[in-house]
Amino acid sequence: AQSVAQPEDQVNVAEGNPLTVKCTYSVSGNPYLFWYVQYPNRGLQFLLKYITGDNLVKGSYGFEAEFNKSQTSFHLKKPSALVSDSALYFCAVRSQGGGGFKTIFGAGTRLFVKA
């Protein structure tokens, strides 16, 4: 069965430090992987996606994510966190099953960046 997990409900990091928001998935076949962000009082925004090719994907606002097939992970990273990065982050995986495509989102991870 297809699934996606964000094992941390919340991540706390100091401004200027690197941040990682974890995502693992379980699918049959090749996955398409996505990260989205929801800032307070604002709508959802697309950050980045992995379809194929280079395992390291660069996205908006200085974020990047690395597709690791052996570990079935797609962790979101940023070298130096900003207070303005504080938001709710969602990982999503899309794959094709017997009944067509299905996209599943993780439950979300709330990131707090302290000044």
Added chain:
Amino acid sequence: GAVVSQHPSWVICKSGTSVKIECRSLDFQATTMFWYRQFPKQSLMLMATSNEGSKATYEQGVEKDKFLINHASLTLSTLTVTSAHPEDSSFYICSARRGLAGGGYEQYFGPGTRLTVT
């Protein structure tokens, strides 16, 4: 920047009635729009991909006859929840995809519509 609007922002309807939600791309043409549903514990589900001038592509497990999607123009897609029931109460979010001159695309999300079925 690109703007996507939804109307209404919230709606309350009685069980058994139908309700329509509009999604508009205000300053760009969107050949593709997406409809999502956000459940109370924050998890999102992609419901369908809406293509202008053609039938929507529904994700596995989504009832096509329950959630009617129409993408009649390059700036408007509608989601109609037919014969709504309390379990359909949720936060519905649309997004629109805009192609970029250099290839690829950007995806913009609407603010969402809160549906409550009583």
